[in-house]
Amino acid sequence: MSDEPPLVAYRYEDGSLACPGHPRGPAGDDPVDELDLSEYTGEVVTFTVARATPPGVRAPNPVAIVEFTIEGETVRAIGQLSTESVSIGDTVTPVYTAQLRDPEQSLREPASQNWDGYRFEPV
Amino acid sequence: MEDVAIIGAAMTEFGDRDGWIRELLVEAAEAGLADAGIDPDAPDHVYVANMASGEFEGQTGIANALVHDLNAMPAYTQRVDQTSASGGAGLYAAWQSVASGASECTLLVGGEKMTHRTTGEATDVIASLTHPAEYKHGITLPSFAGLIARAYLERYDAPRESLARVAVKNHRHGMDNPHAQFRKEVDLETVLDSPLVADPLRLYDFCPITDGAAAAVLVPASVAKEYTDEYVLIDGVAGATDTHVVHQRPDPTVMNAVVDSGDAAFAMSEHAREDIDVAELHDMFTILEFLQMEGLGFAEPGTAWEQVQAGRTTREGALPINTSGGLKSKGHPLGATGVAQIHELYAQLTDTAGPRQVDADVGLACNVGGFGNCVTTTILERA
Numbered sequence: 371m372s373d374e375p376p377l378v379a380y381r382y383e384d385g386s387l388a389c390p391g392h393p394r395g396p397a398g399d400d401p402v403d404e405l406d407l408s409e410y411t412g413e414v415v416t417f418t419v420a421r422a423t424p425p426g427v428r429a430p431n432p433v434a435i436v437e438f439t440i441e442g443e444t445v446r447a448i449g450q451l452s453t454e455s456v457s458i459g460d461t462v463t464p465v466y467t468a469q470l471r472d473p474e475q476s477l478r479e480p481a482s483q484n485w486d487g488y489r490f491e492p493v
Numbered sequence: 494m495e496d497v498a499i500i501g502a503a504m505t506e507f508g509d510r511d512g513w514i515r516e517l518l519v520e521a522a523e524a525g526l527a528d529a530g531i532d533p534d535a536p537d538h539v540y541v542a543n544m545a546s547g548e549f550e551g552q553t554g555i556a557n558a559l560v561h562d563l564n565a566m567p568a569y570t571q572r573v574d575q576t577s578a579s580g581g582a583g584l585y586a587a588w589q590s591v592a593s594g595a596s597e598c599t600l601l602v603g604g605e606k607m608t609h610r611t612t613g614e615a616t617d618v619i620a621s622l623t624h625p626a627e628y629k630h631g632i633t634l635p636s637f638a639g640l641i642a643r644a645y646l647e648r649y650d651a652p653r654e655s656l657a658r659v660a661v662k663n664h665r666h667g668m669d670n671p672h673a674q675f676r677k678e679v680d681l682e683t684v685l686d687s688p689l690v691a692d693p694l695r696l697y698d699f700c701p702i703t704d705g706a707a708a709a710v711l712v713p714a715s716v717a718k719e720y721t722d723e724y725v726l727i728d729g730v731a732g733a734t735d736t737h738v739v740h741q742r743p744d745p746t747v748m749n750a751v752v753d754s755g756d757a758a759f760a761m762s763e764h765a766r767e768d769i770d771v772a773e774l775h776d777m778f779t780i781l782e783f784l785q786m787e788g789l790g791f792a793e794p795g796t797a798w799e800q801v802q803a804g805r806t807t808r809e810g811a812l813p814i815n816t817s818g819g820l821k822s823k824g825h826p827l828g829a830t831g832v833a834q835i836h837e838l839y840a841q842l843t844d845t846a847g848p849r850q851v852d853a854d855v856g857l858a859c860n861v862g863g864f865g866n867c868v869t870t871t872i873l874e875r876a
Contacts, residue, residue: 388741389626390624390625390626390738396741415644415740415745416640416641416643416644416647416745417640417643418636418639418640418642418643418691418692418693418694419639419689419691419692420631420633420635420636420639420690420691421688421689421690421691422612422613422616422635422690422691423613423616423631423633424613424614424616424617424620424631424633425613425614425617426631427631428631431630431631431636433630433631433632433636433640434640435640435644435740435745446740446741447740448626448627448630448632448738448739448740449630450630450631458643458644458647470629470630470631471629471630471631476617476628477548477614477617477618477620477621478621478625478628482625483625483628483629484625484629485629486629487626487629487630
């Protein structure tokens with residue numbers, strides 16, 4: 371077990387998953403459980419490499435939408451990639467990153483959200 | 494509910510403007526009032542569409558500022574923010590005010606002042622609409638465009654060139670728009686060779702950062718003729734909302750709020766999809782023109798690119814799209830855009846579009862906020 375915070379997905383009463391979670395699920399259900407997606411691998415649904423990035427964001431910034439399949443349920447997450455060398459369908463694993471962008475250079479109030487999280491790395 | 498007419502519309506020149514938000518709003522408002530032939534004290538309600546004057550300029554309270562600058566007191570006023578769809582949301586609010594009988598005359602003004610910021614700063618202001626889980630990864634609206642464009646091209650085996658054709662078309666249309674930011678033709682090679690911004694999308698797949706404002710005046714249709722012979726009718730208008738988190742949509746290549754607002758606007762309208770003669774779609778990115786054509790039912794899923802390739806959406810085609818030049822060529826001052834779309838349809842439906850004129854009795858505008866997060870669709874018809 372690591373000390374890294376989990377990549378949280380909510381599980382709702384109907385079994386559906388969401389990352390990030392919301393107070394109500396896609397069918398209007400209450401969340402009943404949390405999963406840590408960092409324990410799973412996912413598949414790249416699509417990706418891009420953003421080259422004109424806002425202040426405090428690395429450039430270039432490769433990002434992807436990744437789909438996880440867990441006990442028959444799918445859930446997607448979005449996040450930075452650790453490399454530009456990736457293809458649709460690649461298997462990736464979440465890798466913890468202490469700071470994804472510099473909050474001090476961002477428009478958003480630094481204390482209003484967290485800035486660490488998971489990058490996706492091809493397996 | 495009262496039927497509602499638009500009796501005047503105007504827009505400022507779009508581009509890199511000297512004026513700040515207050516000046517831009519006043520310029521558009523005065524031109525809109527003059528076009529309608531009414532005095533500034535005529536409106537009962539004044540709606541100001543704007544996404545981020547506080548973030549861009551440190552100027553809030555702009556609705557109040559505009560009413561005072563026009564000396565239009567005591568007109569009721571409010572600012573309408575629905576990010577990039579603020580203008581369409583403003584039109585919806587303005588329609589509600591007249592249709593409900595709360596206002597006998599409503600002035601709608603949309604505007605944004607952006608170009609004093611760097612591209613990175615302006616991109617961050619717009620990206621601040623995203624969920625924290627998106628924002629911390631540096632996800633921007635152009636990032637979403639690249640992600641979804643790749644998924645679309647891959648799934649439907651659409652050629653990259655088809656997206657470039659949207660840019661070529663809209664730049665060609667914009668050549669004849671005196672208010673457009675870019676009155677410059679571009680060819681396919683220029684688009685396809687331009688620098689990558691969010692692959693597969695390149696510089697010419699994106700609209701510019703723009704200053705500008707636009708205005709429209711609404712009254713009950715029953716009295717429109719007392720003001721002018723040059724008016725159009727609001728035949729359908731509706732708005733809808735999709736998920737805040739883009740990747741949580743069942744199919745990321747489907748803009749559900751486009752589908753839902755379009756369905757609701759057509760349900761209100763006397764017209765069907767095949768009656769639409771001209772459309773202004775929110776081409777903030779070239780891929781959005783495909784997604785809106787499909788969401789609005791002008792093309793089956795995965796086939797909009799074929800219509801663009803075949804030239805069906807040019808000014809000479811069966812369904813001209815973005816005769817104004819679209820956001821791509823005309824520019825995209827966030828809060829102004831939805832109102833500028835109405836301005837173009839007003840011009841087309843009153844035969845005042847000059848060299849951009851097409852043969853049209855019914856027009857549709859679709860204004861998209863975020864990456865399809867909030868959308869309004871409006872159907873206008875010739876009086």
